[in-house]
Amino acid sequence: MVLISPSRRLRRTPFSEGVEAAGVKAYTVYNHMLLPTVFESLEADYHHLKQYVQVWDVSCERQVELRGPDAGRLMQMLTPRDLRGMLPGQCCYVPIVDETGGMLNDPVAVKLSEDRWWVSIADSDLLFWIKGVVNGWRLDVLVDEPDVSPLAIQGPKADDLLARVFGDSVRDIRFFRFGIYQFQGRDVVIARSGYSKQGGFEIYVEGRERGMPLWRKLFEAGQDLNVRAGCPSAIERIEGGLLSYGNDMTDDNTPHECGLGRFCNTHTAIGCIGRDALLRVATEGPVQQIRAIAISGDPVPVCDRVWPVYSNSKRVGQVTSAAWSPDFETNVAIGMIRMTHWDDETKVEVETPDGMRPALVREKFWI
Amino acid sequence: MVLISPSRRLRRTPFSEGVEAAGVKAYTVYNHMLLPTVFESLEADYHHLKQYVQVWDVSCERQVELRGPDAGRLMQMLTPRDLRGMLPGQCCYVPIVDETGGMLNDPVAVKLSEDRWWVSIADSDLLFWIKGVVNGWRLDVLVDEPDVSPLAIQGPKADDLLARVFGDSVRDIRFFRFGIYQFQGRDVVIARSGYSKQGGFEIYVEGRERGMPLWRKLFEAGQDLNVRAGCPSAIERIEGGLLSYGNDMTDDNTPHECGLGRFCNTHTAIGCIGRDALLRVATEGPVQQIRAIAISGDPVPVCDRVWPVYSNSKRVGQVTSAAWSPDFETNVAIGMIRMTHWDDETKVEVETPDGMRPALVREKFWI
Numbered sequence: 001m002v003l004i005s006p007s008r009r010l011r012r013t014p015f016s017e018g019v020e021a022a023g024v025k026a027y028t029v030y031n032h033m034l035l036p037t038v039f040e041s042l043e044a045d046y047h048h049l050k051q052y053v054q055v056w057d058v059s060c061e062r063q064v065e066l067r068g069p070d071a072g073r074l075m076q077m078l079t080p081r082d083l084r085g086m087l088p089g090q091c092c093y094v095p096i097v098d099e100t101g102g103m104l105n106d107p108v109a110v111k112l113s114e115d116r117w118w119v120s121i122a123d124s125d126l127l128f129w130i131k132g133v134v135n136g137w138r139l140d141v142l143v144d145e146p147d148v149s150p151l152a153i154q155g156p157k158a159d160d161l162l163a164r165v166f167g168d169s170v171r172d173i174r175f176f177r178f179g180i181y182q183f184q185g186r187d188v189v190i191a192r193s194g195y196s197k198q199g200g201f202e203i204y205v206e207g208r209e210r211g212m213p214l215w216r217k218l219f220e221a222g223q224d225l226n227v228r229a230g231c232p233s234a235i236e237r238i239e240g241g242l243l244s245y246g247n248d249m250t251d252d253n254t255p256h257e258c259g260l261g262r263f264c265n266t267h268t269a270i271g272c273i274g275r276d277a278l279l280r281v282a283t284e285g286p287v288q289q290i291r292a293i294a295i296s297g298d299p300v301p302v303c304d305r306v307w308p309v310y311s312n313s314k315r316v317g318q319v320t321s322a323a324w325s326p327d328f329e330t331n332v333a334i335g336m337i338r339m340t341h342w343d344d345e346t347k348v349e350v351e352t353p354d355g356m357r358p359a360l361v362r363e364k365f366w367i
Numbered sequence: 368m369v370l371i372s373p374s375r376r377l378r379r380t381p382f383s384e385g386v387e388a389a390g391v392k393a394y395t396v397y398n399h400m401l402l403p404t405v406f407e408s409l410e411a412d413y414h415h416l417k418q419y420v421q422v423w424d425v426s427c428e429r430q431v432e433l434r435g436p437d438a439g440r441l442m443q444m445l446t447p448r449d450l451r452g453m454l455p456g457q458c459c460y461v462p463i464v465d466e467t468g469g470m471l472n473d474p475v476a477v478k479l480s481e482d483r484w485w486v487s488i489a490d491s492d493l494l495f496w497i498k499g500v501v502n503g504w505r506l507d508v509l510v511d512e513p514d515v516s517p518l519a520i521q522g523p524k525a526d527d528l529l530a531r532v533f534g535d536s537v538r539d540i541r542f543f544r545f546g547i548y549q550f551q552g553r554d555v556v557i558a559r560s561g562y563s564k565q566g567g568f569e570i571y572v573e574g575r576e577r578g579m580p581l582w583r584k585l586f587e588a589g590q591d592l593n594v595r596a597g598c599p600s601a602i603e604r605i606e607g608g609l610l611s612y613g614n615d616m617t618d619d620n621t622p623h624e625c626g627l628g629r630f631c632n633t634h635t636a637i638g639c640i641g642r643d644a645l646l647r648v649a650t651e652g653p654v655q656q657i658r659a660i661a662i663s664g665d666p667v668p669v670c671d672r673v674w675p676v677y678s679n680s681k682r683v684g685q686v687t688s689a690a691w692s693p694d695f696e697t698n699v700a701i702g703m704i705r706m707t708h709w710d711d712e713t714k715v716e717v718e719t720p721d722g723m724r725p726a727l728v729r730e731k732f733w734i
Contacts, residue, residue: 003393004371005404006671007601008687009490009613010395026370028377029396032490032613037372099502104495123376123399125492128471129499135466135640136503234374246376246399273502304373320375 010034013059014149014211018219022229030060030123036231043326046233049198050327053157054230055218058195058202059149059211064107064119064127068141071115073271074134078119079109080255080272082265088113091176091191095255095263096126101277102251103258104129106243108193110178110204118204120150122245133273149211151203153218157225158200164221166190170201178204183214195232197240197367235323238332241292241365248290248320248334254278256286257336288317288338292362295331295350299324300357309335309359310349316341319350319359328366337361377401380426381516381578385586389596397427397490403598410693413602416565417694420524421597422585425562425569426516426578431474431486431494435508438482440638441501445486446476447622447639449632455480458543458558462622462630463493468644469618470625471496473610475560477545477571485571487517489612500640516578518570520585524592525567531588533557537568545571550581562599564607564734602690605699608659608732615657615687615701621645623653624703655684655705659729662698662717666691667724676702676726677716683708686717686726695733704728 004010004027011033013019019036026038036057039045048054066074076083079094086092088111096105105126110118119126130143153162162170166181170190173179178191189204205211219227243249249258255278256264266275266282293309300322309317317337325332333350341348344363349356371377371394378400380386386403393405403424406412415421433441443450446461453459455478463472472493477485486493497510520529529537533548537557540546545558556571572578586594610616616625622645623631633642633649660676667689676684684704692699700717708715711730716723 002371002391003405004369005393005395005601006669007395007611007614008670008672009611010671012672024369026372028372028374038370098498125495128492128495131465132496132499132501133503134499136500136505138503234372244374244376247374302373303375304377305375305379 013057014205014208015057015059015151015215017212018215019057019229024229031062031121031125033060033062035060036229037234039229039231042234042323045230046235046326048228049155049196049230049233049236051156052226052228053153053155053161053200053222054228055215056152056154056231058152058232061120061150063146063148063204064121064130064143065146066117066119066130066141066143068115070139070141071117074130074139074141075109075117076269077133077137077271077273078130080264080266080269080275080278082268083109086111089177089179091178091193093263095258095260096129097255097274097278098129098251099274099277101254101274101281103245103249103253103255104251106245106249106260110189110191118146118148124245147206147208149205149208151205151211151214152194152200153203154194154196154200154230155198161218161222161225161227162190162201165217173201184210186210195242196236197242198236234321235325235332238321238323238334239325239328239366241334241367243290243334244321253336254281254286256281257289259290288336289342291335291337291342292365293319293333293335293337293348293350293359294362295319295322295333295352295357295359297331297357300331301353303333308351309337310351311341311347316348325366332366333359380424381572381575382424382426382518382582384579385582386424386596391596398429398488398492400427400429402427403596404601406596406598409601409690412597413600413693415595416522416563416597416600416603418523419593419595420520420522420528420567420589421595422582423519423521423598424596425519425599428487428517430513430515430571431488431497431510432513433484433486433497433508433510435482437506437508438484441497441506441508442476442484443636444500444504444638444640445497447631447633447636447642447645449635450476453478456544456546458545458560460630462625462627463496464622464641464645465496465618466641466644468621468641468648470612470616470620470622471618473612473616473627477556477558485515491612514573514575516572516575518572518581519561519567520570521561521563521567521597522565524594528585528589528592528594529557529568532584540568551577553577562609563603564609565603601688602692602699605688605690605701606692606695606733608701608734610657610701611688620703621648621653623648624656626657655703656709658702658704658709659732660686660700660702660704660715660717660726661729662686662689662700662719662724662726664698664724667698668720670700675718676704677718678708678714683715692733699733700726
């Protein structure tokens, strides 16, 4: 139980006041910003998320805005996913790789118009990579971090809550599409997306002064829906196989190793940095890949480092996220497993801090 | 009092085991890595640092390694400081700016040889900027993050401690120079540098497996010197005017605003990205600049956000770091002050979370 030392460098968000009033108990740091991790308890927060609706301060999903005539060309340079068919109003999950095919980030690209994009980033300063590329390639595009802070509404009652605030038409927003709505007389982008499998939305709040008014409005509107402040659930996201950049993948990994091969159109994504490096792995396949792993026994301790995975004393992979799942009554985990042991139901052993545990590799997550 | 949630993404260091055994009470996160902030208490740690010697786990000062024929050219592209006279064996504090002259990082460059450099970074993914620049400009240089973790030895007894472990010749290392020493039969770079004004060294530990053996060796050798585990002191670094990237400066600021104009040779640093943007500010000077600020009254609360600075109800600046100084018996602070109010002894008011406080702008820090 160690404290976090506050400083300006660990940036507060437009919703921090609300988060504190809701009794946040723990944080992580994500893109140099505070991200709540616990309100009541990991398990209580998890059960509530699956039953009701939560409002999440995910301001730390910072945006990188691309504006200008070369914005579309730049976006395609950044990802092996073929974006030619993408229309304004769509969101796309886009692996971003360096020249060796190593993952730099796994953001959601939001196409506002042909010459304006937001890239909603995971935990690395993707802004720096993009600015460097733009500088070196002399592209005609402005790149910066706008004053936009996502607020996620997640859980089975998310549609009901948002319909009360923005009208019933939010129910018609399709998955990974967004619409433009009004709040306090100004446009606000609302997408059907979010870092859980419980359904919901992400509201891209432009202008930090609009943060707390929207926060309060949502809580007023949702009282009888049992709305609460929440945050991405470490348990639920592992059950659902939602990867975390920095935890389950780093720049050592290709998208194919991360199971993101379906988002790589290596043959048609012309101009993508790292394409050459990925062509071979796209053809031959990776030698290790992300897998679900069920770890036996009592609830595991916190997974704050790589846990090696063995078979007959030979290292065959590693676990990078793990938690006890109350609903599935097992320890759920995410790891990278070598092809010799990645088939469904393969028995392995995981070296946890409190000893070796039998475990089972699974092809499917718990959904 | 909020906890930090551990995860692999908040990377442990080669010295984490030692840090935990020493009873670390709080962390911050810096370059996606744990950085201790409190052992006994802020004040006790501060007094001890000024009197004895501390071993600091500053692994979070990650290195970016540049290797190859274009390494020197690249290094000069990154900074407005003229590096032509720099020799292998030297360290240089180098502001790094983008094309607009905005600060991206303020690292120490370590010149290992003509074609091999380490850039010892502050809290931003400078690796990403450098990789983007290298890609776009097609430079012949390899860029990555090596397995190198700095361990700082700081305090008035630092020379005595290090001489016991590495021999008396460490006493002859000049400020911001380094020497190559031996530990466990392998080379180790030791520089006279560090993020305090108490004197000392930074040991660049290559190979994480060498971390704890070195840690233990230092503590064994320094028992009668009252050596302790420590960390950069929030109080001491403000007294000494040591800036913190992300706290006292961001990419909004030019080096000149940060008082780093003396490290900018804008006329001779040919090829530096951002040089055009900095030429004007180099000639005309900035309109706001970093200053020491003494804030009156009782100890201020933790400065976890910008505190506006006023004069006659007009905003004239902001405070970004502040702490009660036991030695100087005042609140010491760092802020950015407009030129109308930056002269020594100018009276201003600082809006702290518990009210407006009279304050005095100072041209010199408390050293």
